[in-house]
Amino acid sequence: MDNVLEKQRSAHEDIERLEQAIVDQYMDDAKTHREKLYNEHVVDKFLTRIAEKSEYLYELYEDKDGLRQSEMEALSGSSEFSEFYERLKVIKEHHRKYPNEAVVPPEMEFIYLAQKKDESDYEELEKLFSGEESTGRYLDLNTLHTMYINLKGVKKLDYLQYLSEFDDFVTVYPKAIKTTEDYKTYLNELFQYLHSFFRRAKPLYDIAALEEEALLEFNDEWEQGKVAGWEDVDSTNHDLFCPACQKQFSKQTVFDAHLSAKKHIKAQKKLDEQGSDSSAAIGTVDNVVGVKDDKRKAIAWKERLISKYAEALADFREESKSNVERKQALTDKERTLEQEQEKVEYVDQDSDEDDDEKIYNPLKLPLGWDGKPIPYWLYKLHGLGVEYPCEICGNYVYMGRKAFDKHFQEWRHAQGMRSLGIPNTRQFHEITKIDDVLALYQKQRKEGSSAEAKADIVEEYEDAEGNVYNKKTYEDLKRQGIL
Structure with missing residues (x-):
């Protein structure tokens, strides 16, 4: 009809x-x-x-x-x-x-x-999820962690630290890099991933309400100059802000004078050619806060959205950190066994009603290969409750002797030694204080000139009858035909 x-x-x-x-x-x-x-x-x-x-x-x-x-x-x-x-x-x-x-x-x-x-x-x-996401159970920020490591001037965090601090835009990300194209690209990718993860892992979550609440809060704080990390931006005096140069001027005379500069004319021409696409690199959601002319506000708004998303995904973040810690504790054999079980017995694992229940772990014990806390006696046996700080690694604390011994060959310790200008050789292992490492290195350099002379004394040789001589005595006797 x-x-x-x-x-x-x-x-x-x-x-x-x-x-x-x-x-x-x-x-x-x-x-x-x-x-x-x-x-x-x-x-x-x-x-x-x-x-x-x-x-x-x-x-x-x-x-x-x-x-x-x-x-x-x-x-x-x-x-x-x-x-x-x-x-x-x-x-x-x-x-x-x-x-x-x-x-x-x-x-x-x-x-x-x-x-x-x-x-x-x-x-x-x-198919909507990667293998690391495990059908929406965990976050997969490995690609974004690689992008973060490649940013200039940022703290070099490992993946576990990055999961905890990727939304800390005040201390982790220096203010100097926030206007670079690499940072804008990274910020956009991080926003797109979290937004996509919401749609895939929590399809019924009201993202629009979350963004609307964040928008009202952000606009109010921006006008008052209270946005964390952007307090020095004068958002009240828009007349003295140049969108082409992305600079805020304190005086009208200085602002008028810069309009005739060649640098401003070139930047203005480029802005006119780009038109409305000037803010496209940061994302379409920026348009709702009226930030087409002020890229600083666009970046701050994107940071606020990411922080809100991370806050709403707090449970997923904690589960992801536990999963990463568990995988780091696995041996190659256990990891291979786990992958085979996921492929062959996936349906049986999913049928377990206790999968989604919170594991009772009041002692905060590490998780084993089966996803459950390891026995307390094993925790004490391996000394996993003993802390081993390393000043060279930026005062990073290693739990247990095994992790401490292993870290001397890992990238964090090697990078710390490289920053001190010292080779990461075996002689410096077991030393965690910067002063001790520098003192030993200076001592080795002073003794380096007499190393060859000492070799004549230290090296030992044995004749056919089993008599032991140092290198110098052995060679003298051999030249004389005594040996």
Whole structure:
């Protein structure tokens, strides 16, 4: 039927069926993480369809072309019976034209969807995530960590530290790099990943409400100059800010004088050529705060959004850190065994109802290869509760003797030795104080000149009868033919 009233009735029916389908989906007893996530994605699709149908229904009720009003008048007027028979004639004509047309009830779509759930549906869900994300359980920031390490002037954090501090834009990221293109690219990639992870791992989370709340808070703090890390930006005097040069001037005379400089003219010309694309490199969400002309505000706004996302994903972050710590404690054999179990017995692991429950770990013991806390006796046996700080590594604390002995050959200690200008050789192992390392290095340099002379005394030789001589005595006796 082409009439408006029938379209409205059909839209209302579709919305009711979608609402019932959501209820049925939640009635399904999903026990594993994978099943719960699959249900959330299905419900998200239903909610999207409800929103589309509601928007379509709203347009019909608006009746901008007046068709609905004319139909109502025709049905309620004096010619209501003639209108009824006219529509009945149209229906009969349709069935006469298509006598054997199959009719599929609308509810069959949702019945089929409920019965269709099989392993192939879960495979489609798993394709949305990387292997490190483990179907939305953990964050995978390895690529972003590599981008972070390549930024100039930042603290060199390992992956575990990066997971804890990637959203600390005040202390971790120097102010000097925040206007560089590399930092803007990195910031945009970090924002895009967290936003995408929300849509994949928490499809029902109201991101729009989170962004709206962050926007109101950010604009208020920006106007007052209280945005963390950007307090020195004068956001109140927009008249003395040059969007082409991205500089804030303190006086009107200085601002007017710089307008005739060649550098400003060149920057202004470049800005005019780029047009509205000047802020595109930072992301389209920046436009909502009116930051097309002030890139500093765009960067600060993106940082605020990332911080809000990280705050909302705090549980995922902690789970990711625990997972990284657990994998670092695995041997190659255990890691290979774990990968094989994930491939062969994935369904059996997912069927465990305790997978999603919080593990009781009051002593904060490290996790073993099976994801459970190791026994306390093993924790004490390996001395994992003993702290070994290393000043060369930036006062990084290693838990347990094994991790401490191993770290002398790792990148953090090697980089610390390189910064001191000292080779990371075996002689400097077991030394963690900078003063001690420098003192030993200076001593070795002083003794380096007499190293060859000492070799004649230190090296020992043995004759055929088993007598032991130093190098010098042995060579003298051999030249004299005594040996």
